[in-house]
Amino acid sequence: MVPVQWYLLLAAVLFGVGLVGVLIKRNALIVMMCIELMLNAANLTFLAFARQQGNIGGHAIAFFVIAVAAAEAAVGLAIVIAIYRTTGSVNVDDVRELREEG
Amino acid sequence: MPLTPLQTYFPIGLVLLVGSGLALVLLLLANVLGPRRPNAAKMSPFECGSVPVGSARDRFGVKFYVVALLFIVFDIEAVFLFPWAVLSTELGWAGYVEMLIFVATLVVGLAYVWKKGVLDWAE
Amino acid sequence: MTNLLSLVDVNLASAASFRPELALTFGTMAMFILDLFWKNHPARPARLATGALLVLGVAAALLVSQPTAPGSLFNGMIATDGFATFFKWLFLLAAGLTVLISAPGKDFPPARLGEFYALLMAMVLGLFLMASATDLLMVYLSIELVSLVSYVLAGFKKGDRRAAEASLKYVIYGGVASGVMLFGMSYLFGLLGTTSIGQLAGRIQHLQASGLPAAATKLTLVVAMVLITAGVGYKIAAVPWHMWCPDVYEGAPTPFTAFLSVGPKAAGFAVALRLFYGALSGPSAVTAGFGEAVGGLPWPAIIGVMSVATMTLGNLTALAQTNLKRLLAYSSIAHAGYLLMGLSAASDRGVQAIMIYLLIYVVMNLGSFLVVILVAEATGSESILDYRGLAKRHPLAATAFAVFLFSLTGIPPFAGFVGKWYLFVAVLDRVPGPGGNWYAVLAIIGALNSAVSLYYYVRVVRAMFIDQPYAEPRQAPATPLMYQLLLSASAVAVLVFGLWWTPMIDWTSASLQIFKG
Numbered sequence: 001m002v003p004v005q006w007y008l009l010l011a012a013v014l015f016g017v018g019l020v021g022v023l024i025k026r027n028a029l030i031v032m033m034c035i036e037l038m039l040n041a042a043n044l045t046f047l048a049f050a051r052q053q054g055n056i057g058g059h060a061i062a063f064f065v066i067a068v069a070a071a072e073a074a075v076g077l078a079i080v081i082a083i084y085r086t087t088g089s090v091n092v093d094d095v096r097e098l099r100e101e102g
Numbered sequence: 103m104p105l106t107p108l109q110t111y112f113p114i115g116l117v118l119l120v121g122s123g124l125a126l127v128l129l130l131l132a133n134v135l136g137p138r139r140p141n142a143a144k145m146s147p148f149e150c151g152s153v154p155v156g157s158a159r160d161r162f163g164v165k166f167y168v169v170a171l172l173f174i175v176f177d178i179e180a181v182f183l184f185p186w187a188v189l190s191t192e193l194g195w196a197g198y199v200e201m202l203i204f205v206a207t208l209v210v211g212l213a214y215v216w217k218k219g220v221l222d223w224a225e
Numbered sequence: 226m227t228n229l230l231s232l233v234d235v236n237l238a239s240a241a242s243f244r245p246e247l248a249l250t251f252g253t254m255a256m257f258i259l260d261l262f263w264k265n266h267p268a269r270p271a272r273l274a275t276g277a278l279l280v281l282g283v284a285a286a287l288l289v290s291q292p293t294a295p296g297s298l299f300n301g302m303i304a305t306d307g308f309a310t311f312f313k314w315l316f317l318l319a320a321g322l323t324v325l326i327s328a329p330g331k332d333f334p335p336a337r338l339g340e341f342y343a344l345l346m347a348m349v350l351g352l353f354l355m356a357s358a359t360d361l362l363m364v365y366l367s368i369e370l371v372s373l374v375s376y377v378l379a380g381f382k383k384g385d386r387r388a389a390e391a392s393l394k395y396v397i398y399g400g401v402a403s404g405v406m407l408f409g410m411s412y413l414f415g416l417l418g419t420t421s422i423g424q425l426a427g428r429i430q431h432l433q434a435s436g437l438p439a440a441a442t443k444l445t446l447v448v449a450m451v452l453i454t455a456g457v458g459y460k461i462a463a464v465p466w467h468m469w470c471p472d473v474y475e476g477a478p479t480p481f482t483a484f485l486s487v488g489p490k491a492a493g494f495a496v497a498l499r500l501f502y503g504a505l506s507g508p509s510a511v512t513a514g515f516g517e518a519v520g521g522l523p524w525p526a527i528i529g530v531m532s533v534a535t536m537t538l539g540n541l542t543a544l545a546q547t548n549l550k551r552l553l554a555y556s557s558i559a560h561a562g563y564l565l566m567g568l569s570a571a572s573d574r575g576v577q578a579i580m581i582y583l584l585i586y587v588v589m590n591l592g593s594f595l596v597v598i599l600v601a602e603a604t605g606s607e608s609i610l611d612y613r614g615l616a617k618r619h620p621l622a623a624t625a626f627a628v629f630l631f632s633l634t635g636i637p638p639f640a641g642f643v644g645k646w647y648l649f650v651a652v653l654d655r656v657p658g659p660g661g662n663w664y665a666v667l668a669i670i671g672a673l674n675s676a677v678s679l680y681y682y683v684r685v686v687r688a689m690f691i692d693q694p695y696a697e698p699r700q701a702p703a704t705p706l707m708y709q710l711l712l713s714a715s716a717v718a719v720l721v722f723g724l725w726w727t728p729m730i731d732w733t734s735a736s737l738q739i740f741k742g
Contacts, residue, residue: 097386
């Protein structure tokens with residue numbers, strides 16, 4: 001069996017990729033994908049620990065997270081469509097109407 | 103001798119290897135031996151025999167996108183049906199009714215979406 | 226399989242103490258169905274508002290009648306206790322006021338009002354669950370329920386650039402915060418083998434007693450808790466997770482901004498109190514000092530630092546604001562900072578102070594936003610320049626706003642003073658104890674911040690009462706009777722409870738009952 005550390009390492013790397021992606025990517029769609037990556041990294045960690053400890057709770061959590069992630073993707077993408085319709089771009093740098101004056 | 107978990111995957115690996123190898127060899131043979139006489143009809147994209155219309159890299163109407171979004175949500179909700187389905191007999195009528203309520207909630211959502219006209223394809 | 230059946234039985238039995246939430250669930254569905262009727266009827270807003278108030282009323286009636294004994298529901302997922310009930314009343318109050326504010330206003334066109342009310346009911350359900358969640362999974366799910374609805378409502382104005390932008394910023398910040406929180410939860414689950422909040426303290430002790438390397442486990446524990454704090458901090462708009470707040474407040478429809486500034490903030494504090502004070506301090510009262518570990522973590526110190534950063538940044542940035550919605554956004558960040566002082570005090574008194582403050586905050590903040598709506602409807606602007614001469618144009622709004630602003634500053638005899646007084650007393654209570662000097666520093670910074678906040682609140686009051694109007698006043702539209710009633714009622718409540726606060730104290734001390742599983 002693959003030791004649990006490898007799963008945790010993979011999850012941590014996925015989480016890092018997601019977090020860095022959110023910070024540096026300018027395309028709103030890719031930012032959404034990076035957020036999904038972070039959620040799935042957490043899911044993988046839950047599952048790895050659940051498997052290691054024989055604790056079914058982790059599996060149950062993963063189910064819920066999958067559903068929530070889908071709902072979040074649906075809402076997020078709908079908002080990206082709204083942004084595209086109003087500004088004609090999905091670049092987050094073009095979205096800067098609301099900010100401090102001066 | 104008992105097989106280690108990895109060794110039990112050996113037959114699958116063999117099938118993969120033989121399958122991809124065979125495909126590769128056949129493609130290579132067709133490429134080397136087959137005659138090539140291209141003409142306009144042969145080079146056009148194949149669309150069920152009809153004459154192709156427009157580019158394949160076209161934009162799709164955003165309403166399909168909304169349908170896809172709805173699909174994701176309703177599709178993923180089915181994930182909650184699986185754990186219940188596995189134990190449906192043990193959970194009895196109470197579990198069945200709980201699941202019915204869950205599905206009824208989704209039906210209300212579907213009815214709302216329908217009535218709001220999101221599912222109307224033609225305008 | 227008797228084991229499984231007993232789990233089902235627990236669920237069925239739990240439903241008895243879950244009736245307000247069930248009413249909200251079915252109420253949400255009912256509102257969605259109602260939305261499909263009376264398409265072009267002139268009385269549509271009134272009827273929909275009545276429907277929404279009916280749902281809230283049924284939930285309130287069921288809340289009154291439900292058993293008061295604290296207990297655990299749905300196999301430890303949520304708890305019913307006085308603490309949760311207090312917050313549930315807070316949410317019902319805020320939601321009811323929001324329904325009344327939004328019905329006559331122009332922010333929501335009648336065609337889409339039903340949608341707003343349906344989503345608002347769903348959000349109230351999420352807030353109810355946040356206040357009673359005793360499992361990390363439930364914390365996550367309820368926060369997500371509130372967040373997902375908030376993203377949609379922040380961008381409610383169709384075809385409006387600012388609304389779409391607010392909602393995009395909100396969804397990105399929110400998505401990252403919830404992802405970070407979930408990742409922290411996954412580590413906590415791996416480390417402690419449980420997601421039940423009530424078991425955390427015991428498992429942490431167990432972990433420390435086990436032979437595992439102390440430094441490594443402690444580091445993982447701290448990292449996990451910091452990640453979880455990010456999710457909660459984002460909901461209450463605490464520094465450094467506050468960046469979404471001003472933009473979302475400005476871009477969202479104002480009645481929803483008003484609700485957003487009180488509902489999720491209160492719910493976020495409910496989660497934080499249950500998680501830090503309720504669970505990590507364990508069954509015994511806290512006696513450790515400021516920097517010492519409570520439940521394996523020095524969280525009072527971490528929260529204290531967060532509190533200082535939050536109130537200072539909120540107040541200093543508010544000084545430069547000229548848009549009233551942004552000003553109130555930074556003011557709400559600053560208030561999150563004051564409230565965190567109560568959590569940092571880690572005592573029953575601190576918890577009670579937070580509850581009192583939130584109760585007052587709901588009324589004074591909703592009232593302030595109502596004035597913003599009123600002025601925006603008359604002038605089409607949220608700039609402070611358009612508040613000049615408001616005292617002459619609309620004496621009731623100006624007077625009420627002055628009352629709310631002084632109350633937000635925390636000046637006697639307004640109710641805000643009572644809340645702040647209790648917060649400071651809770652902090653000063655800890656000064657003679659271990660690490661007391663740090664609590665003294667916290668209190669001093671809090672007092673300095675209140676002084677700073679006076680400056681920008683008074684700036685608005687001066688504009689309303691002293692400054693000459695910026696432009697010739699146009700013929701203002703007649704103020705709906707509902708607004709006049711709500712304004713007067715809120716202002717009177719702020720004044721009355723500033724002088725006669727015993728009922729609030731009695732209610733909160735009776736509600737100071739956190740179920741610990």
